[in-house]
Amino acid sequence: MALLFDYGGTLDTAACHWSYVLHEGYTQAGLLLTQEAFRLSYVHGERMLAKHPIIQPTDNFRTLLQRKVRIEVEQLEADGYYRPESSAAREALIVQVAGWCDDYARRTVQASAKVLEVLAQRHRLVMVSNFYGNLHAVLADYGILHLFSDVIESAVVGVRKPDPAIWRLGVEAVGQPAESVWAIGDSYGKDVVPASQVGCQTVWFKGREWEDKQYDESVPTRIIRSLSELTEFL
Numbered sequence: 212m213a214l215l216f217d218y219g220g221t222l223d224t225a226a227c228h229w230s231y232v233l234h235e236g237y238t239q240a241g242l243l244l245t246q247e248a249f250r251l252s253y254v255h256g257e258r259m260l261a262k263h264p265i266i267q268p269t270d271n272f273r274t275l276l277q278r279k280v281r282i283e284v285e286q287l288e289a290d291g292y293y294r295p296e297s298s299a300a301r302e303a304l305i306v307q308v309a310g311w312c313d314d315y316a317r318r319t320v321q322a323s324a325k326v327l328e329v330l331a332q333r334h335r336l337v338m339v340s341n342f343y344g345n346l347h348a349v350l351a352d353y354g355i356l357h358l359f360s361d362v363i364e365s366a367v368v369g370v371r372k373p374d375p376a377i378w379r380l381g382v383e384a385v386g387q388p389a390e391s392v393w394a395i396g397d398s399y400g401k402d403v404v405p406a407s408q409v410g411c412q413t414v415w416f417k418g419r420e421w422e423d424k425q426y427d428e429s430v431p432t433r434i435i436r437s438l439s440e441l442t443e444f445l
Contacts, residue, residue: 213385214330214445215378215411216359217396218340218350222323223316225438226397226418232312233280240307248292252283266343271352272316275345276309320353326438330445331358339381339394341365341372341401360384372401375408382409393432393445403431414441 216222224232234249259282260266266275284305287293295301330336338359340346344366350356361384365371368380382389389410396402397416406413407430415431416438428434435441 212333212445213335213337213387213392215337215339215381215385215392215394215406216327217394217398217402218338218342218346220397220418221395221402221416222327222355222438223320223353224397224418225319225322226416226436228397228419228421230421231419232315233283233308236280236308236312236315237304239311240304242293242304242308244287244292248287248290249283251290252286252292255286256280256282260343264344266345268345269348270343270345272349273309273313275343275349276312277305280305280308280312317353320355323438324353324355324358326441327355327358329442334445335360335385337381337384338362338364339378341377372398373405375405378406378409378411382411395441399426399431407431 220226220228230250230253233253234244234246237244237249256279260279265278284293284301295304327336336359338346338361342364344364346362346364347356350359350362363377363380363384365377368377370377378394382392385392390412392411393414394402394406394411395414395416397418399415399420403413403415412432414433414435417434417436433444
C-alpha cells in the first residue's frame with residue numbers, strides 16, 4: 212500500500228482552507244476585514260502567483276507568505292479597504308501577518324509530522340500538491356521532506372488539481388495499482404473527486420472548505436476529522 216498526500220490545507224492547517232488562516236492573520240495584526248473584502252485580495256494574490264514567477268524555488272514558507280501578503284495588501288489598498296499611515300506601517304503589517312501564518316503552519320506541520328512518521332514506517336508516502344515551485348524548500352524547512360519518497364508539484368509537472376492527471380502521476384510514482392493507493396486531502400473537489408476518478412481509495416480530511424455547501428459523502432472511501440485517525444486504518 213502507498214499513500215498520496217495533499218499538502219496545503221491537509222498537513223499545514225488541519226483541514227482549514229488557507230483563506231481563513233490568512234484572514235485571521237490580518238485580524239491578529241490589527242486589520243479587521245470582512246471575509247468578503249479579504250477574499251477579493253486573496254483571489255487576486257492566488258492569480259498573480261499562478262501567472263508570474265514571483266516565488267523562487269529556494270523560498271521558504273515565510274518568504275512565500277511575505278510575497279503573497281504584499282500582493283494582497285496592495286490590492287486591499289487599491290480597493291480602499293486599507294489605508295496605511297506610512298510605508299513603514301504597511302511593511303510592518305506584511306511582516307506581522309506572514310509571521311503569524313508561518314508560525315501557525317509550522318505548529319500544525321509539527322503535529323502532522325507525528326502521524327506521518329508512524330505511517331512512513333508502514334507505507335510509502337508521496338506528496339501530490341498544487342504549489343508554487345518551492346515545495347521542496349518548504350518541506351525541508353519544516354522538517355518533513357525526508358518522509359516522502361517523491362514530490363509531485365503542480366508548478367513543476369505542469370498540471371494542477373482538480374485535473375486527475377496529477378494524481379495519476381502520483382500513482383505512477385509509487386508503481387502500484389491505483390486501487391492499492393490511498394489519496395488523502397482536505398479538498399473534496401481537488402483531492403477526493405479526481406483521485407477517485409484515477410481509481411485510488413480516498414480519504415477526505417473534512418474541515419472548513421472555501422465554500423460551505425453539501426457534498427456527496429459516498430464518494431470518499433473514508434472521512435476523517437483529525438489526521439491522527441489515519442493510523443487507525445492505514
